[in-house]
Amino acid sequence: MNFSVIVILLFGRSQAFSIDATNNPQLMTSTKLNSSAATAECLPYGSWPSPITAKFITGSSVGMGSLKTDAEGELFWIEGRSKEGGRQVVCKYSPGDPDATERGGVDQIGKDANARTRVHEYGGGAYTLHPSGGVIYSDFLSQRLFWQNKDGVKISLTPENTWADGQYRFADGQVDPSGKNLICVREDHGSKGDASPVDVVNEVVSVALDGSGEMNVLAKGKDFYQAPKISPDGQKLAYITWDHPSMPWDSTELRISDISSGNANTADHILVAGSDGDTSVLQPAWHPATGSLYYLSDASGYHNLYRVAPGGTTGISILPKEIDFGGRAPGWQFGQQGYSFLVDGRIAAHYPNQSTGETELVVFAEDTLGTSDLPGMVKKSAKIFSKKDGLPHSFADLAPSATGSLHLVGGGPDIPSGVYKWDGLKENIETTSTAELLACSSNAKIPDGFVSIPKTVEFPSPLGTSYGYYYPPTNPTASSEEAAPPLLVKVHGGPTACTSASFNPGIQFFTSRGFAVLDVDYGGSTGYGREYRRRLRGKWGIVDIDDVCAGAEYLVKQGLADPKRLAIDGGSAGGYTTLGALAFRDVFTAGCSLFGVADCSALAADTHKFESRYLDGLIGKWPEEKALYEERAPINSVDTLSCPILLLQGDEDKIVPPNQAEMMHAALLKKKIPTALKMYKGEQHGFRKAENIEDALNSELYFYSKVFGFTCYDKDNEIKPFTVDNLEE
Numbered sequence: 001m002n003f004s005v006i007v008i009l010l011f012g013r014s015q016a017f018s019i020d021a022t023n024n025p026q027l028m029t030s031t032k033l034n035s036s037a038a039t040a041e042c043l044p045y046g047s048w049p050s051p052i053t054a055k056f057i058t059g060s061s062v063g064m065g066s067l068k069t070d071a072e073g074e075l076f077w078i079e080g081r082s083k084e085g086g087r088q089v090v091c092k093y094s095p096g097d098p099d100a101t102e103r104g105g106v107d108q109i110g111k112d113a114n115a116r117t118r119v120h121e122y123g124g125g126a127y128t129l130h131p132s133g134g135v136i137y138s139d140f141l142s143q144r145l146f147w148q149n150k151d152g153v154k155i156s157l158t159p160e161n162t163w164a165d166g167q168y169r170f171a172d173g174q175v176d177p178s179g180k181n182l183i184c185v186r187e188d189h190g191s192k193g194d195a196s197p198v199d200v201v202n203e204v205v206s207v208a209l210d211g212s213g214e215m216n217v218l219a220k221g222k223d224f225y226q227a228p229k230i231s232p233d234g235q236k237l238a239y240i241t242w243d244h245p246s247m248p249w250d251s252t253e254l255r256i257s258d259i260s261s262g263n264a265n266t267a268d269h270i271l272v273a274g275s276d277g278d279t280s281v282l283q284p285a286w287h288p289a290t291g292s293l294y295y296l297s298d299a300s301g302y303h304n305l306y307r308v309a310p311g312g313t314t315g316i317s318i319l320p321k322e323i324d325f326g327g328r329a330p331g332w333q334f335g336q337q338g339y340s341f342l343v344d345g346r347i348a349a350h351y352p353n354q355s356t357g358e359t360e361l362v363v364f365a366e367d368t369l370g371t372s373d374l375p376g377m378v379k380k381s382a383k384i385f386s387k388k389d390g391l392p393h394s395f396a397d398l399a400p401s402a403t404g405s406l407h408l409v410g411g412g413p414d415i416p417s418g419v420y421k422w423d424g425l426k427e428n429i430e431t432t433s434t435a436e437l438l439a440c441s442s443n444a445k446i447p448d449g450f451v452s453i454p455k456t457v458e459f460p461s462p463l464g465t466s467y468g469y470y471y472p473p474t475n476p477t478a479s480s481e482e483a484a485p486p487l488l489v490k491v492h493g494g495p496t497a498c499t500s501a502s503f504n505p506g507i508q509f510f511t512s513r514g515f516a517v518l519d520v521d522y523g524g525s526t527g528y529g530r531e532y533r534r535r536l537r538g539k540w541g542i543v544d545i546d547d548v549c550a551g552a553e554y555l556v557k558q559g560l561a562d563p564k565r566l567a568i569d570g571g572s573a574g575g576y577t578t579l580g581a582l583a584f585r586d587v588f589t590a591g592c593s594l595f596g597v598a599d600c601s602a603l604a605a606d607t608h609k610f611e612s613r614y615l616d617g618l619i620g621k622w623p624e625e626k627a628l629y630e631e632r633a634p635i636n637s638v639d640t641l642s643c644p645i646l647l648l649q650g651d652e653d654k655i656v657p658p659n660q661a662e663m664m665h666a667a668l669l670k671k672k673i674p675t676a677l678k679m680y681k682g683e684q685h686g687f688r689k690a691e692n693i694e695d696a697l698n699s700e701l702y703f704y705s706k707v708f709g710f711t712c713y714d715k716d717n718e719i720k721p722f723t724v725d726n727l728e729e
Contacts, residue, residue: 041477042478044482045515046514046705047712047713048478048713049477050475054695054697057505058690059083059444063078063088064419067409068127069399069407070131071131071402073401074092074094075093075419075421077091077409079091086688088115088116090137091106091108092105103439103443109146110154113148115137115140116139117143118169120187121654122332123334124334125171127173132150135148136175136182138169142165143170144156147209157207157208157209159211162213166189167188167192170186172334173207174230176206177233183204187200200609202222202223203220204218204219204225205218218237218259219255219264220265221266221267222242225239226248227284229285235259237256238256240284241266244613247611248332249331250617251280252279252282253275254274255269256270272293272315273295273299273315279297279298282336283296283339289341290345292307292308292310293307293315298530300320301531302323303326304323306318307367318375319349325350329496337398338351340400343401344427346363346425347365348398358387359392359410362384364381365381385425390432391410392420393413394410394412395410396408396410404423404425405422405426406422407420407421407422408435411502412502417440417502418437418440420437447476451503455469456470457469457554459550459554461551463523466521466550468499468551470555471519472511473512473514474511480514485560485565486514486566486708487518487562489551490568491569491574492521493570495522495544496533496536497525499525504519513713520547520548520551522547522577523546537618538620539618541577541580544577545577552568567588567590567592567704567708568591571686572596572685572686575596576593579598580632580634582645583638589643590645590708591645592647592648592700592703593646598660599660599664600629601630606657607656608655615629638668642673644707645673645674646678646703647661647677647678648661651681653684655685658679661679665677674724674725674727675724678696695720698719699722703724
């Protein structure tokens with residue numbers, strides 16, 4: 001139950017500290033919050049004037065990610081454009097082209113195309129490059145495959161006369177060495193595209209690139225497939241697979257098949273890793289020069305790098321570290337890769353350094369001699385690079401170029417994400433090479449002094465220590481004499497995703513108006529090792545709620561939050577935690593659930609295939625342990641609710657269906673609890689349209705203003721008042 005937003009958030013953590021307001025005057029929630037407090041206008045928290053408006057955020061930003069380079073070193077990426085209805089566009093970096101946007105990208109697909117796949121509903125891996133030129137992509141409307149070739153001609157690879165729209169969905173494609181076939185994951189939703197989750201079939205297939213629509217199944221028999229990779233010689237297929245009720249971060253297998261055998265039965269393919277049924281194996285990739293196979297495994301307790309020698313079938317850990325490689329939420333989407341192969345044969349991988357809060361890059365040599373001590377060889381050859389070497393504070397999405405440059409998506413706590421080029425790995429570079437910003441996700445400049453810089457906070461929780469990012473209210477033109485500000489606790493989705501300290505305009509929207517924000521990595525989050533991630537096993541609705549409440553109470557004790565103005569919000573799984581915290585605890589005084597889960601039993605019975613058995617691991621086996629589902633459903637505890645709740649929902653959500661919000665809203669109305677429901681037309685799981693992103697932000701702020709009794713700053717009349725039922729003025 002993860003979700004996407006318009007601005008791509010990157011990796012990295014700020015340095016951990018123990019908040020003590022008495023010993024940190026800069027954190028005191030009074031006029032001392034602002035260096036210009038002597039001249040700042042004294043106003044109530046929440047009503048501070050801010051240039052960071054909802055329109056400012058959407059009007060100047062695009063999402064940027066999925067970097068790829070071709071054999072000539074040309075750079076491509078995907079932009080998510082909220083101003084175009086959330087359309088995803090494949091772009092080529094060509095700043096001198098007359099058709100280039102202000103970011104220097106040239107659209108590689110037509111204006112009517114949307115490069116987005118619905119496999120697993122979360123998608124990812126929606127496009128790839130053909131060696132001869134052009135872009136192969138999945139179009140969102142029909143879910144068919146198209147090839148926009150180098151001459152600009154659009155070729156339908158899955159013609160309309162082959163099957164009805166919606167039957168098949170495709171993701172994670174790679175062109176085989178012959179250039180004649182696309183190897184990808186296919187998801188079959190039945191001849192009418194309406195198969196029930198139990199009848200949806202996932203397989204690995206090859207799709208002919210001649211426009212015939214011919215397909216051959218290469219791997220079948222399991223519930224799920226991910227990351228199919230063809231060996232450099234085109235003879236072997238490596239892929240990740242798993243069955244219900246596991247999720248990819250729980251238990252998966254890495255298998256290899258001999259393509260020429262014609263045998264697609266997964267059970268007959270070589271099992272490389274994951275034989276114990278309790279290990280997460282992810283992100284396989286063949287070394288392009290040697291044919292060795294790399295992958296990630298959490299067998300050690302952390303997602304570390306492993307390598308299978310050429311011709312071998314057993315992997316060994318080559319870079320053991322107590323860190324998680326692979327990114328913020330590995331397994332949730334297709335196309336994720338936390339490491340890459342450089343043009344000179346070396347391997348580069350990124351990971352968060354928890355002591356500095358920065359992302360680091362480790363680069364090490366490939367074994368070409370068959371060394372007997374591979375971990376020792378890797379350790380000896382490894383070099384670590386970070387911000388001091390010219391890299392951005394936080395980065396991911398590595399895309400090496402044939403020229404030796406490394407492209408990546410980077411940013412920082414006070415810097416919007418963008419696409420960078422870094423030459424620090426070139427042999428002729430003797431001094432520090434500062435990464436060059438090629439394209440920024442935002443063209444707007446936030447005035448100095450309005451960005452709140454987060455600090456990592458570690459706080460006590462029932463199972464030990466939990467983590468989060470604390471953002472103080474920050475505004476150079478305003479201050480307050482109130483003892484402490486309102487606090488907004490933010491809960492990420494997943495629930496096995498994580499948050500980060502990278503620039504997030506949605507958080508700055510609130511901090512610049514006088515809110516403090518705590519962005520929580522509760523037990524179950526990725527990035528702290530397998531043990532921490534598994535705190536949620538069977539405990540969803542307990543551990544996560546305990547942690548968000550503990551974080552809020554910790555800040556209250558430090559004098560950094562007003563106990564009477566504690567708000568909480570979250571989307572998807574974070575929406576469930578939000579509703580649960582309001583229903584089962586007496587800590588928060590208001591909340592906003594964005595497409596959140598209210599009825600656990602209803603979700604188990606009515607969601608898509610990928611997550612249809614997810615709750616077996618988070619709560620208990622369904623339907624045998626239905627009593628647990630009922631016990632942990634916020635909708636069944638309305639009698640314990642007493643504080644106002646705002647519900648925001650997309651009407652086309654297939655992951656958390658709209659009836660979840662509708663049922664919760666009806667129950668709140670019946671209980672006479674202040675509430676409002678906003679249903680956004682044409683939105684799925686996560687809001688992508690500019691007008692809806694804007695309204696969601698403005699509505700949440702307006703809702704809190706009515707509950708907490710402050711006046712919203714709204715110079716341009718962007719905030720549209722709405723009725724909060726049962727709220728006494």
